[in-house]
Amino acid sequence: MRATSSFKGQENGLYIVPTPIGNLEDMTIRAIRILKEADIVAAEDTRQTMKLFRHFEIENKLVSYHEHNKQVSGARLLADLEEGKTVALVSDAGMPGISDPGSDLIRLAIEADIPVVVLPGANAALTALIASGLSTDRFLYYGFLPRKKKDRREALETLRYEQGSLIFYEAPHRLREMLQGLLEVLGDRPVVLARELTKRYEEYIRGTVSEMIAWAAEDVRGEFVVIVEGGTGEMPEEKVLLEPLEEIEQSVATGEKPNAAIKRVAKERGIDRQELYRLYHEQ
Secondary structure, eight states: OOOOOOOTTSOOSEEEOOBOSSOGGGOOHHHHHHHHHSSEEEESOHHHHHHHHHHTTOOOOEEEOOTTTHHHHHHHHHHHHHTTOOEEEEOSSBOTTSSSTHHHHHHHHHHTTOOEEEOOOOOHHHHHHHHHOSOOSSEEEEEEOOSSHHHHHHHHHTTTTOOSEEEEEEOGGGHHHHHHHHHHHHOSOEEEEEESTTSTTOEEEEEEHHHHHHHTTSOOOSOEEEEEOOOOSOOOHHHHHSOHHHHHHHHHHTTOOHHHHHHHHHHHHTOOHHHHHHHHHHO
């Protein structure tokens, strides 16, 4: 039986508290109250969160929870939750659990049957999508693409025929390389670069992928959300009709390594990779 403590009439458990992605005025009244009343506040970067605490005059116990200590810190926080304490989780900015280790702590809490309460608030991906002018009827959030060119290409291949708008995050020093990857795999589609959202120098740059590559040739600064128009959802007729093994052989004949071709075709067609590997080497 889990012990409980009073929390101003609210349920004890893990509270997911979004914080501003730039403009401090985007902090909600409820979020400030939860951070003040929680027994513990777990932060991705305590130094960054301390700035927020000082601005809103929050005085509370602050502990570190990030990618490099999440196993030890997560176990400690779970023990606190099981004792009936209330833990508020924040990231550096935006919604915890999106491209950060907060999702691991949320899973631990759910598995332990501990209530998880998510507060609505700032999120860079949705903010950029809505302002992009591209379709919001259907979209796919991917986050950061792999850094290595080969891995990035393989990831983009799986998105080639996705019909919804595609949402990516990217750092300024990798932006041009990432855009080049988009051009090579997805083609010269409409794209919107959202830079420094909600901050003083917030900017939306709209155009095609090739135009954005040219724009990014100069020194670029700020964190980016990249919104790319979705595809048609239809594979070229010749690719639909081509049998998986024939497609692999054709790719190998043009220079692609067999294992890479097998992995790519398996992903694109939703086929078991090991089974396709076996069939290829048995023929």
